[in-house]
Amino acid sequence: xxxxxxxxxxxxxxxxxxxxxxxxxxxxxxxxxxxxxxxxxxxxxxxxxxxxxxxxxxxxxxxxxxxxxxxxxxxxxxxxxxxxxxxxxxxxxxxxxxxxxxxxxxxxxxxxxxx
Amino acid sequence: xxxxxxxxxxxxxxxxxxxxxxxxxxxxxxxxxxxxxxxxxxxxxxxxxxxxxxxxxxxxxxxxxxxxxxxxxxxxxxxxxxxxxxxxxxxxxxxxxxxxxxxxxxxxx
Numbered sequence: 001x002x003x004x005x006x007x008x009x010x011x012x013x014x015x016x017x018x019x020x021x022x023x024x025x026x027x028x029x030x031x032x033x034x035x036x037x038x039x040x041x042x043x044x045x046x047x048x049x050x051x052x053x054x055x056x057x058x059x060x061x062x063x064x065x066x067x068x069x070x071x072x073x074x075x076x077x078x079x080x081x082x083x084x085x086x087x088x089x090x091x092x093x094x095x096x097x098x099x100x101x102x103x104x105x106x107x108x109x110x111x112x113x114x115x
Numbered sequence: 116x117x118x119x120x121x122x123x124x125x126x127x128x129x130x131x132x133x134x135x136x137x138x139x140x141x142x143x144x145x146x147x148x149x150x151x152x153x154x155x156x157x158x159x160x161x162x163x164x165x166x167x168x169x170x171x172x173x174x175x176x177x178x179x180x181x182x183x184x185x186x187x188x189x190x191x192x193x194x195x196x197x198x199x200x201x202x203x204x205x206x207x208x209x210x211x212x213x214x215x216x217x218x219x220x221x222x223x224x
Contacts, residue, residue: 032210034211034212042216042217043202043214043215043216043217044158044202044212044214045214046211046212046213049211091155093157093158095212097210102145102146102163102165102206102210103148103160103163104212106157106158106159107157108156108157109155109156109157111155
């Protein structure tokens with residue numbers, strides 16, 4: 001089946017630093033990858049959609065200069081949280097979509113804690 | 116925008132049946148997913164409906180009525196391990212997924 005990995009699974013950083021999260025589709029080519037954020041006891045909120053080789057599309061209220069997304073290849077997208085603050089502490093989940101498909105395959109998530 | 120509603124919590128006894136309802140209003144429709152999510156983990160796929168009717172898969176079944184903007188997930192023969200959050204998610208016309216807030220199901224012995 002389709003497998004999506006995320007790295008790291010858990011990260012703790014100091015306020016003001018930047019954190020990079022990688023999302024990889026291991027056995028298929030993902031034309032589109034999505035980044036979600038989930039706060040405790042809330043549902044997943046879409047942050048941005050990224051297509052290989054083009055700029056990401058951000059949802060309303062998500063700062064593109066703070067959450068940098070790069071989708072350099074059909075199997076890798078990265079999310080960089082710049083100048084992280086405690087309120088950015090959350091569970092970040094990526095998903096990948098193969099061309100022509102509807103089902104998104106989710107990565108295992110990254111727990112970010114900003115001190 | 117998208118508007119997806121599902122109950123916040125449900126409790127049931129081991130071996131029983133629970134039905135989780137989901138109503139939605141979206142711009143464009145390319146199907147509806149149900150996911151199971153345990154705390155601290157990513158969602159796992161349960162079902163996908165794009166046509167009206169009932170899809171049965173083992174202990175889990177999902178129903179869709181597009182004209183009513185309504186779906187339900189039916190969990191039969193509940194087991195303790197079924198205690199989790201269940202997410203209703205709609206695929207809009209641009210193939211983005213919009214999630215409901217999730218229904219926390221607690222299974223009691």
